[in-house]
Amino acid sequence: MITFQNVTKKYQTGAQPALDDVTLDIERGEFVFLVGPSGSGKSTFLRLCLREETATSGQIYVLGKNVKELSARRTPKLRRQVGRVFQDFRLLEDKNVFDNVALAMQVIGKPRHHIRTAVPEALEMVGLDGKEKRKMTELSGGELQRVAIARAMVNRPKLLLADEPTGNLDRKTAGGIMSLLDRINRKGTTVVMATHAYDIVNEMRKRVVTLSDGVVVSDQERGIYGKGGQA
Numbered sequence: 001m002i003t004f005q006n007v008t009k010k011y012q013t014g015a016q017p018a019l020d021d022v023t024l025d026i027e028r029g030e031f032v033f034l035v036g037p038s039g040s041g042k043s044t045f046l047r048l049c050l051r052e053e054t055a056t057s058g059q060i061y062v063l064g065k066n067v068k069e070l071s072a073r074r075t076p077k078l079r080r081q082v083g084r085v086f087q088d089f090r091l092l093e094d095k096n097v098f099d100n101v102a103l104a105m106q107v108i109g110k111p112r113h114h115i116r117t118a119v120p121e122a123l124e125m126v127g128l129d130g131k132e133k134r135k136m137t138e139l140s141g142g143e144l145q146r147v148a149i150a151r152a153m154v155n156r157p158k159l160l161l162a163d164e165p166t167g168n169l170d171r172k173t174a175g176g177i178m179s180l181l182d183r184i185n186r187k188g189t190t191v192v193m194a195t196h197a198y199d200i201v202n203e204m205r206k207r208v209v210t211l212s213d214g215v216v217v218s219d220q221e222r223g224i225y226g227k228g229g230q231a
């Protein structure tokens with residue numbers, strides 16, 4: 001699903017590489033936590049997967065495609081096949097719940113009748129059925145993240161990349177979001193989640209890849225992080 005072969009990423013301004021000779025395989029169906037201190041390279045890893053940044057050296061394969069060799073025309077196609085969730089939700093404030101999710105289908109030209117059935121299904125999956133008309137200002141943080149997850153999943157991607165998706169949520173709300181991501185994974189979507197939240201990582205007992213200064217320092221099945229774990 002994702003393969004990094006000896007990937008190094010140096011930003012122009014940085015003296016140290018953000019990722020330094022990273023080799024990693026993520027298989028179809030896995031749930032992987034990417035952990036490590038601030039600045040260890042987690043977001044860089046996720047951005048490289050979608051060619052938002054290009055590797056300085058090494059090879060990256062995502063969904064069977066060599067990311068470096070993708071033409072400008074094919075890059076958007078890859079991005080459309082990958083769902084994404086962020087700490088700050090990135091929703092459109094002036095649109096309601098339905099429209100925020102529908103937009104992900106409209107931009108890729110899905111027909112209106114398909115949107116009319118797929119959006120309510122996605123909202124039901126995240127537990128927001130009945131809230132289609134709500135504005136973003138009328139939702140809690142947890143609900144906003146559920147809208148963002150519905151938007152990420154409405155086109156049924158095989159891969160979901162989540163960058164600190166619980167960072168703005170309290171512990172209990174974060175737990176609800178993690179149950180939802182777990183359910184999405186169990187239905188077959190590969191999930192890669194960058195996080196600092198050691199309590200969540202330790203509870204979930206999934207694969208944990210730990211980065212430190214751009215280097216993979218550990219990779220554990222059913223791993224733990226912080227307090228008794230790595231990093």
Ligand SMILES: Nc1ncnc2c1ncn2[C@@H]1O[C@H](COP(=O)(O)OP(=O)(O)OP(=O)(O)O)[C@@H](O)[C@H]1O
Nearest residue numbers: 011012013014018037038039040041042043044045
């Ligand atoms: N656009 C950029 N230009 C220059 N340097 C960058 C850029 N983005 C990230 N870096 C640097 O690359 C390194 C890795 O950053 P990255 O954002 O990938 O880390 P992170 O583990 O996601 O951190 P955080 O947990 O704080 O989000 C850091 O030293 C950072 O300062």
